Each structure stands twice: as C-alpha cells, then as structure tokens.
Amino acid sequence: MTRFLLQRLAETAAVLLLMSFLIYGLIGLMPGDPIDIMISANPDLTPADAERLRKLHGLDQPIVARYWAWLTAALSGDLGYSRLFARPVLEVIWPRLGNTVLLMGISFALALALAFPLGLLAAVRPRSGLDHAINLGAFAGISIPPFWLAILLIILFAVILGWLPAGGMGEEADGLWSRMSYLVLPVATLTLATVGGLIRFLRAAVMEALRQDYVRTARAKGVSRARVVLGHALRNAMIPVVTILALNFGTLFSGALITETMFGWLGMGKTIYDAILGNDFNLALVGLLFATLTTLLANLLADLCYAWLDPRVSYK
Amino acid sequence: MSSEPDLQLAAEAAYAQGPPQSVRLLLWRRFLRHRLALASLLVLVLMAAITLAAPLIEAALGLDANRVDLFALLAPPSAAHPLGTDELGRDLLLRLLYGGRISLAVGLAAALGAAVIGTALGLLAGYYGGTLDALLMRLADSVIALPLLPLLIVLVAVDLTKLGLPEGLATSENVSLYRIVILIALVGWTTVARLVRGATLSMRTREFVRAAEALGAGAPRVMLVHILPNVVSPIIVATTLSVGNVILLESVLSFLGLGIQPPIPSWGNMLTGAQELIWTAPALAVWPGALIFVTVIAFNFLGDGLQDALDPRAVT
Numbered sequence: 120m121t122r123f124l125l126q127r128l129a130e131t132a133a134v135l136l137l138m139s140f141l142i143y144g145l146i147g148l149m150p151g152d153p154i155d156i157m158i159s160a161n162p163d164l165t166p167a168d169a170e171r172l173r174k175l176h177g178l179d180q181p182i183v184a185r186y187w188a189w190l191t192a193a194l195s196g197d198l199g200y201s202r203l204f205a206r207p208v209l210e211v212i213w214p215r216l217g218n219t220v221l222l223m224g225i226s227f228a229l230a231l232a233l234a235f236p237l238g239l240l241a242a243v244r245p246r247s248g249l250d251h252a253i254n255l256g257a258f259a260g261i262s263i264p265p266f267w268l269a270i271l272l273i274i275l276f277a278v279i280l281g282w283l284p285a286g287g288m289g290e291e292a293d294g295l296w297s298r299m300s301y302l303v304l305p306v307a308t309l310t311l312a313t314v315g316g317l318i319r320f321l322r323a324a325v326m327e328a329l330r331q332d333y334v335r336t337a338r339a340k341g342v343s344r345a346r347v348v349l350g351h352a353l354r355n356a357m358i359p360v361v362t363i364l365a366l367n368f369g370t371l372f373s374g375a376l377i378t379e380t381m382f383g384w385l386g387m388g389k390t391i392y393d394a395i396l397g398n399d400f401n402l403a404l405v406g407l408l409f410a411t412l413t414t415l416l417a418n419l420l421a422d423l424c425y426a427w428l429d430p431r432v433s434y435k
Numbered sequence: 436m437s438s439e440p441d442l443q444l445a446a447e448a449a450y451a452q453g454p455p456q457s458v459r460l461l462l463w464r465r466f467l468r469h470r471l472a473l474a475s476l477l478v479l480v481l482m483a484a485i486t487l488a489a490p491l492i493e494a495a496l497g498l499d500a501n502r503v504d505l506f507a508l509l510a511p512p513s514a515a516h517p518l519g520t521d522e523l524g525r526d527l528l529l530r531l532l533y534g535g536r537i538s539l540a541v542g543l544a545a546a547l548g549a550a551v552i553g554t555a556l557g558l559l560a561g562y563y564g565g566t567l568d569a570l571l572m573r574l575a576d577s578v579i580a581l582p583l584l585p586l587l588i589v590l591v592a593v594d595l596t597k598l599g600l601p602e603g604l605a606t607s608e609n610v611s612l613y614r615i616v617i618l619i620a621l622v623g624w625t626t627v628a629r630l631v632r633g634a635t636l637s638m639r640t641r642e643f644v645r646a647a648e649a650l651g652a653g654a655p656r657v658m659l660v661h662i663l664p665n666v667v668s669p670i671i672v673a674t675t676l677s678v679g680n681v682i683l684l685e686s687v688l689s690f691l692g693l694g695i696q697p698p699i700p701s702w703g704n705m706l707t708g709a710q711e712l713i714w715t716a717p718a719l720a721v722w723p724g725a726l727i728f729v730t731v732i733a734f735n736f737l738g739d740g741l742q743d744a745l746d747p748r749a750v751t
Contacts, residue, residue, distance in 0.1 A: 267724030373584030
C-alpha cells in the first residue's frame with residue numbers, strides 16, 4: 120500500500136512537472152510579452168530600451184532556459200508577482216482558493232445530497248413515471264448551458280423578484296446572513312449544472328448492481344427490498360460512482376470557472392480567466408498549476424477509495 | 436401420434452392472445468423513449484433546415500442580417516423584425532439563424548474530428564496492445580482528468596503568429612472558427628478512443644479476425660475491414676452525444692469572448708453582450724440560450740435513444 124501510494128505520488132509529481140512545462144510554453148505563446156506591456160504603459164521607452172529590458176529579464180533566452188529559471192525560482196518559493204494585483208502571486212491566490220473551496224464544496228455536497236435519493240429512486244423503479252421525470256430533469260441539467268442558467272437565475276431572482284444580489288461577494292461589514300445571500304445563486308447554478316450527470320451515473324450504476332446474482336440470492340434468502348437496495352446494490356454501485364466523482368473534479372472546476380465569472384465570485388476560476396485575459400502571466404501559470412494539482416490529487420484519492428471500497432482490488 | 440401439432444396449436448393460441456401485459460407495457464415504454472429520440476431527430480432536422488434556409492428568410496424579410504440600424508436599437512418584435520432587434524439594431528431572428536449555422540457546423544465538425552482521432556487511436560491501442568496501448572490510454576486518462584476549460588482558455592488565447600502561421604491566415608476572419616473546431620477535436624477524442632479500444636480488444640481474438648490474419652490480411656486491413664465495422668455502434672452513440680457537448684463547450688468559450696469572434700454570430704457570443712442588457716432587454720438573453728438548450732438536449736435524447744436501439748445490453 121505504501122509503495123503504491125509513493126508510486127502514485129511520484130507519478131502525480133511527474134505529470135505536474137510536465138504540465139508546468141506545457142503551460143509555461145503555452146503562456147509564452149500568448150499575444151505580447153511583459154516588455155510589450157511595459158512599452159504600451161510607457162511611451163517613452165525606445166526599441167533599444169525594450170531590447171535591453173528583454174535581455175535584463177532573460178526574455179531573449181530560449182524557452183527551456185527560461186522555464187528552468189522559472190522552475191528553480193518556483194521550487195525555492197518564489198512564484199513571482201501578479202501584474203494585475205501588484206502583489207506576490209501566492210498572496211493573491213490563497214484567499215481566492217478559499218472562496219473556490221467554499222463554492223465548490225457546498226455545491227458538490229448539495230449535488231450529492233440531491234443525486235443519491237433521486238438516482239436511487241429512478242433505479243429501483245426503472246421506466247416508471249418517476250424514473251422518466253427524474254431522467255428528463257437529469258438530461259435538462261446536463262444540457263443547459265451553465266452561463267445561461269446563471270443569466271436566467273439572475274433575471275428571475277435579482278431583476279424580477281429582487282430577492283437576491285445579482286453578483287459580487289458582499290462587504291466585510293455586512294452580517295453573515297447578508298453575505299450568505301451572495302452565495303445562493305452561484306451555488307444554485309453550480310449545483311444544477313453538476314447534479315444531472317451525477318443522477319444519470321448513479322442510476323446506471325445502481326441498476327447494473329441490481330441485476331447481479333448476489334442481489335437475487337439476497338432477495339431469495341428473504342432479505343428485505345430496502346436492505347438489498349441500500350446494503351447490497353448501493354454499496355457495490357459506489358465503486359464506479361466514486362471513480363466518476365473524482366474524475367468529475369475537473370468538470371466541477373470548469374463549472375466553477377463559469378459560475379465565478381458570471382457572478383463576480385472571486386475564486387480560482389475567475390482569477391485564472393482574468394489573469395489570462397489580462398496578460399498576467401505569473402498568476403495565470405500558478406493558477407492553472409493549482410487547478411491541475413487539485414485535479415490530480417482528486418484522482419489519487421479516487422484510486423485509494425477504490426481499494427478501500429472494493430476488497431478485490433489490492434495495490435500490493 | 437406425435438404431440439407436435441398440439442404444441443404448435445398451443446403456441447398459436449398463446450400468440451393470438453397477444454404477448455403478456457407486462458411485455459406490452461415494456462414495449463410501450465421503450466417506444467415512448469424512442470419517440471423522444473424520434474422527436475429530437477425531427478427537431479434537429481428542422482433546426483438544420485431552417486438555419487440552412489437563413490439566406491432565403493433574409494431575402495423574404497427584405498433585411499440584411501449584418502445591417503446595423505441605430506434608429507431601431509433593442510426594438511420590440513414587429514412585422515419587420517419578428518423577434519425584434521439587438522443592441523446594434525440588427526434583426527434578432529436572422530442573427531439567431533446565422534448563429535445556429537455556426538454552432539451546428541462547429542458541433543458536427545468537431546465531434547466528427549474527435550470521432551476520427553478517437554477511432555484511429557482506439558483501434559491502434561486495442562489491436563497492438565502493449566506499450567502503445569499503455570501510453571495511449573495513459574494519455575487519454577490525463578486528458579480526461581485535466582481541468583479542461585481553463586486549459587482551453589489558454590489554448591484559445593495562443594497567438595498563432597508565434598506558432599509560425601502566416602500573418603494573413605492568423606488574422607483572417609474565419610480563423611476563430613477553425614481554431615475552435617481543431618482544439619475541441621484534439622481534446623474530445625478520449626471517450627471514443629476508450630470505447631473503440633475496449634471493443635477492439637474483444638474482437639482481436641475472435642475467429643473471423645484470426646481467420647483473416649491466417650489468410651494473410653495485413654494489420655491495416657484487419658483493423659479497417661474486419662474490426663471497424665463491428666465497433667461502429669458505440670462510435671455512433673458516443674459521437675451523437677458528443678455533438679451536444681461540443682455545442683455546449685463552444686457556446687461557453689464564445690460567451691467568454693474566446694471562441695467564435697464577432698462579427699461572426701454564434702449562439703454563445705450572442706449572449707456575451709446580453710448579460711449587460713439583462714435589465715433592459717431580457718429577451719436578448721433568453722433566445723440564444725434557449726436554442727442552445729433545445730439543440731443540446733435533442734442531441735442527448737437522440738444519443739440515448741440510439742444507445743437503446745443499438746446496444747440493448749447497456750443500462751440506460
């Protein structure tokens with residue numbers, strides 16, 4: 120087990136390193152470079168100055184040399200300054216990471232709390248009216264563009280009814296309740312955008328488990344239907360479900376990016392989007408790497424859960 | 436005296452009474468599901484026909500889809516403008532139709548591209564196995580696990596002239612169209628690749644494949660002539676489902692200002708401006724999103740129905 124864990128951690132680190140090089144290269148391919156931005160901000164700079172500045176900051180070096188310089192600095196804890204915020208990148212990212220965890224955590228928990236009962240209900244009564252209704256709802260959730268859902272929610276709850284703020288995060292001085300009200304619409308958007316896929320997957324996994332021989336055996340031995348569904352089918356269905364939950368982490372993050380951008384919620388997704396559009400190279404790079412790292416760790420967690428849930432799997 | 440005629444009579448009598456109620460009910464329910472897929476197909480054909488007929492409708496209305504009319508900004512629906520006008524006084528109906536052309540074309544083209552890549556890689560991985568298989572599937576795993584949207588945003592932002600593309604091509608009006616199709620195809624192949632690989636693995640040792648090999652068929656012939664026709668149904672199902680996903684992804688990117696660039700209309704980029712106009716002209720925000728929603732859900736229903744029809748073993 121320890122060996123497996125170490126091996127997977129090493130793999131994760133290798134993938135992260137590879138991704139850091141790829142993302143570094145991609146960001147280098149974005150329009151303009153830091154010196155272009157300096158020139159546009161200061162018309163007194165001559166082309167000769169620009170050339171000197173490029174040399175000073177090492178921008179005339181080949182990409183591998185520049186990446187190596189960045190990597191050694193990054194590993195010693197220096198991730199550079201954010202251009203948009205004029206502060207060290209990590210100082211910008213920490214509070215935003217917290218905001219994203221809050222948004223994603225609540226939405227994911229809500230989506231799970233909705234998906235489990237609905238998926239189970241649909242699976243135990245396949246092709247009933249209830250199943251069709253749940254299935255339709257799930258398909259609607261999968262198919263609705265999340266940014267449009269956000270617009271609709273804003274139109275309904277902020278414009279027409281005026282119950283909730285259309286965006287932002289509230290002031291420190293506001294009470295807890297009024298600050299919570301800023302979370303309602305983003306959480307609703309992200310939950311609805313996530314729950315459809317979860318329901319479809321849970322339903323399929325439980326239906327598959329219910330068709331297995333051990334379910335028939337258990338029923339034949341006189342175990343109650345509820346116990347068979349919850350104790351036998353659901354437990355076995357959890358194995359594929361957990362894998363999908365972890366793999367969905369990347370999707371959840373993408374959803375969070377859209378939601379945060381729509382509602383002005385200052386999280387990682389919005390930070391990455393703003394950084395890329397605002398030519399904030401350092402911030403974009405670190406933000407993307409954080410997003411990749413968390414996704415990779417979620418996958419690792421899924422592998423561990425997999426072994427824990429399924430005694431047949433062993434990582435010796 | 437043989438009892439055969441009696442048996443036959445009994446079977447005929449049973450048949451004359453019709454199948455048992457539960458089977459009839461089952462067939463009816465199945466039919467109901469397929470009717471949904473059928474209706475979706477109808478909707479999609481209709482949608483394609485109307486968007487293809489956009490120039491005719493343009494001529495019939497006597498309007499120009501790109502004409503800016505500053506005296507009729509945000510006009511309400513009227514005889515001249517059946518759905519009113521947008522924030523630049525352009526006819527909303529015509530913009531929706533031309534946007535639909537783009538969204539549908541991008542969805543189909545990118546999904547087909549992804550299917551071709553996925554099929555090729557899946558066949559190779561499944562047929563040759565070994566290191567190639569391990570490498571390709573590891574690659575697929577990584578692509579699935581990554582936070583797709585943030586990375587796509589960087590990829591879309593890449594300055595094509597830095598990649599060595601000629602200036603004229605890199606700044607031409609249609610480049611955003613080609614770029615989005617290619618990028619989505621390059622990240623969207625994983626599902627098809629996994630399905631095809633799995634199916635190829637099980638085909639590789641079948642008698643007819645061994646027979647073809649024994650008769651001297653080369654690897655390309657075995658893969659394309661003997662294996663491919665047998666793995667076509669999962670490809671069709673996955674591709675149908677992915678058209679919907681691609682349309683969603685394109686709309687998100689275009690909405691964020693990174694996909695299809697104005698003046699080319701797409702349902703996604705028509706919503707970009709609509710967010711600021713929520714308070715004054717909510718209708719502008721409703722129409723394009725509703726069309727995306729209807730199209731995507733129709734593709735999903737169609738894919739689901741096809742799966743039922745083509746792969747009866749799968750739990751749906």
